[in-house]
Amino acid sequence: MAADLMLEVNNLYKDYNSNQVIRGLTFKVHCGDRMALFAPSGAGKTTLIRILAGLEPLTGGNFKLFGPEPVILFQEPRLFPHLMIEENILLPYRIRKSPISNETLREYRQWLEICDLSDFTNQYPYQLSGGMKQKTALIRGLLHHPAFILMDEPFHSIGPASKASIINHIKEANPEITLIFTTHNVEEIPLLAQSVLFFKTNTLSFSANLSVPHFQSLFSESYFQPKAASSTVAV
Amino acid sequence: MKTSRIFITSLLNEAVGVLLILAVWAGASLFYPPYIIPSPMAILRGISTFLPVDFAHHLLTTVFRVAAGFLIAFGIGTLSGVIAAILKLNNSLNSLMVALQVVPGTILGVIFLLMFGIGSITPILLVAVLTLPTLAINTVNGLSKRNLKQEEYLKTLNCSRWQTICYSFIPSLVPVIQSNLSLGVSMAVKVVILGEFIGSQDGLGYLLNHARIMFDMKEVFFYLLVLMILTLLYQALQSTIFSVFFRKFYYQE
Numbered sequence: 001m002a003a004d005l006m007l008e009v010n011n012l013y014k015d016y017n018s019n020q021v022i023r024g025l026t027f028k029v030h031c032g033d034r035m036a037l038f039a040p041s042g043a044g045k046t047t048l049i050r051i052l053a054g055l056e057p058l059t060g061g062n063f064k065l066f067g068p069e070p071v072i073l074f075q076e077p078r079l080f081p082h083l084m085i086e087e088n089i090l091l092p093y094r095i096r097k098s099p100i101s102n103e104t105l106r107e108y109r110q111w112l113e114i115c116d117l118s119d120f121t122n123q124y125p126y127q128l129s130g131g132m133k134q135k136t137a138l139i140r141g142l143l144h145h146p147a148f149i150l151m152d153e154p155f156h157s158i159g160p161a162s163k164a165s166i167i168n169h170i171k172e173a174n175p176e177i178t179l180i181f182t183t184h185n186v187e188e189i190p191l192l193a194q195s196v197l198f199f200k201t202n203t204l205s206f207s208a209n210l211s212v213p214h215f216q217s218l219f220s221e222s223y224f225q226p227k228a229a230s231s232t233v234a235v
Numbered sequence: 236m237k238t239s240r241i242f243i244t245s246l247l248n249e250a251v252g253v254l255l256i257l258a259v260w261a262g263a264s265l266f267y268p269p270y271i272i273p274s275p276m277a278i279l280r281g282i283s284t285f286l287p288v289d290f291a292h293h294l295l296t297t298v299f300r301v302a303a304g305f306l307i308a309f310g311i312g313t314l315s316g317v318i319a320a321i322l323k324l325n326n327s328l329n330s331l332m333v334a335l336q337v338v339p340g341t342i343l344g345v346i347f348l349l350m351f352g353i354g355s356i357t358p359i360l361l362v363a364v365l366t367l368p369t370l371a372i373n374t375v376n377g378l379s380k381r382n383l384k385q386e387e388y389l390k391t392l393n394c395s396r397w398q399t400i401c402y403s404f405i406p407s408l409v410p411v412i413q414s415n416l417s418l419g420v421s422m423a424v425k426v427v428i429l430g431e432f433i434g435s436q437d438g439l440g441y442l443l444n445h446a447r448i449m450f451d452m453k454e455v456f457f458y459l460l461v462l463m464i465l466t467l468l469y470q471a472l473q474s475t476i477f478s479v480f481f482r483k484f485y486y487q488e
Contacts, residue, residue, distance in 0.1 A: 053391060071391070078388040081486040082406045091402075095392050126486045133488075 004031040006067045006148055006178045007052070013060030014047055021047050024061070027197055029178060031067065031147075034171075036193035037182040038215075043199055045182035046075060049152045052180070067178070071146035075153045077137035079125040086121040089140045104143065107173065111139045114169050115162065130157040138166060145174055151181035155188055167191045190216060241478050246471040253467055260456075273453045278460065285454045287442065294461070297427055297438040300355055304362025304430075305423040312367040313415055316374020317408065321400075325375050332368035340365050340426060344433035351434075358430025358438065362423045369422060370415045377411035378404065382488070409484035413477045417470060424466055 007029040014022035021044035029035055037045050050056040052063060053072040079088045089108065093100050112118040115135040125133055134157045141149060155163045170177070170192065183189065189196055189212060196215040257275055264274035287293065319328035343364060347357040386403045394402070431440020439458050446454035 055387060055390070069393075074384070074388065076384065077488075078384050079488060080385060080402060080406070081488045082483040092392055095389070095394055095398055095402075124483065124486050125488055 004066070005029075006031045006033065007063065007065055007180075009052075009061070009063040011061035012048075012051070012058055012063060014044065014051060014056070015059045022051075022058075026061075029180060031178055032176055033178050034192055034194045035180045036189045036196045036212075037180060037199075038184070038186070038189065038196050039182075039199035041184055046152050049150045049180070049182060053150055065148075068147050070148040070150045071141050073137060073141040073149065073151040073154050075156065077125070077133040079133055079136060081125050084122050084124055085117065085128070085136055088125065088136055089121075089143065092140065092144060098144070108139070108143055110173075111143060111169070114165050115139060131159060131162070134158055135162070135166070142170060142174065146177065148178045149180075151179060153183060154181055155183075155185070160187075163188070164191060238475065238479050242471060242475040245474040245478070246467070249467045249471045249474075253463055256463070270450065270452060273456055275456075275460070278453050278457050281453050282457065285446075285451060285457065290442075293438055293442050296355070297431065297440065298465070300358045300430070300438060301362065301420065301423045301427045303355075304359040304427060305366060305419055307359070307363035308366035308370055308423070309415055309419055311363075312370030312419075313374050313412065316371045316378065316411075317404070319371075319375045320378035321404070325379055328375050329372055332371045335364070336368040338364075340429050341433070344430055347430075348434035353434050353436055355435070357434030358427050358440070361430035361433075362426045365426045366419050366422050370419050373415055373418060374408075374411050377414065378407055381407035406484050409477075409481050413473065413481070416473050420469055420473075421466055424462055428462070 005028060009025055009027050012022050012025040013020070025048070037048065039045050047056060049072065051058050053070060055072075079085075080091065083091065087094075090100060092098075093104075109118070112121065115132075115138070117132060117135060117139070120128060120132065125136070128136070134155070138154060141151075155166070158166065167188075170179075179192075181188075181192065193212055195211055198215060260272070261275055264272045264277075266272075269277060315328060319325055340361060344357060344361050347360050351357055351360070381403060386399060389399050389402055427438070428440035428443060431438040432444045435441050439462060443455060443458045446452075446458065
């Protein structure tokens, strides 16, 4: 794990009227960290991602970014229906007026192959399945090698085989990437994450920043057992 | 070939409505004497007896007035709707346009007649003023339903205002424009007849008014049929243009 700090979250609070979603959350992310955010449904994972992406105001506390602005991958693909798949993937280049190098095109084709999308570049999003759209959004977000990416349930509609090869390719093509991803699927965590920010309650407050093996051992011991489901995980 | 097939399909779709109206009309004509509701066939047989020699002039005059009035309404209505949507003034524009819609067309027609006299200006202005609120409201409401999640995505790419307009506003505007072209012209046709009733000495509205005064119902129904066919052709044409050139803007995500 690199020592340079990428993100520092200090005593973060977020309320929606009287509903407190995030309470006093503190954690750090270093350059090259791949962190999973694991919490029950409705706990505020998406809210945290949105706050870190600058899309949602916070109620209290603060966070500091020490690197470039993060790229965000939303839970929904958010493709443009009037643009073909290729146009959607290359849209960030068009918007930033960045030239598309031969190397980028080579990587683009590689991504298409890994995601089984090579035959669909001239199709429109409505002609693709949910999983294919999600893969398109993943390529769009990752093709230009972001230094820091926030991913909200990035693999939720992608099948297990595709998911494994996509995750391998993320790690191979972007070995330096810093990423935070939310998930409620425990199997995704050892595939991609190095550490887990683990929340037991429905409010993001106290968190345990665990190594993946530690998380796996805790998870298999207590969380999967129906009788022990409500017990506190010792950290 | 493909375009002509789309046009014929659009025409047939539009024709279904007209055929239904014709069927109801033909049915009604069985229960009323010809001097109240003449049958469609009776009208076709008698065209030569009541068709004025300068019919083409009247027809073209009405078409010109519809086009001129509609273009004014379309331009101002769509533009004001877009500006209100960009500046988030939806409610203010809606209130203003609803207030404008309340003004009765007949009163407005008389005011324009007193101001501009008999001629083309009165029907054109009447079409413009009475059609504009519907188009402005339709535009601002249509744009308010655009996909804000996509705009949020664009925001994360640090898009400029212009890029957001290009990638989010304009694609959302295409169906709104088609709706304005369809809704607005149908409305303009109705309003121009009112305008020609009130302040004109030519046009189909003038002929309709004259026939109505003379209780010549064959002529009245004939002009109504002409207006209906013209509107049908226009709707089929615009529907074809949008199907051929702007189809992708109707795709769902």
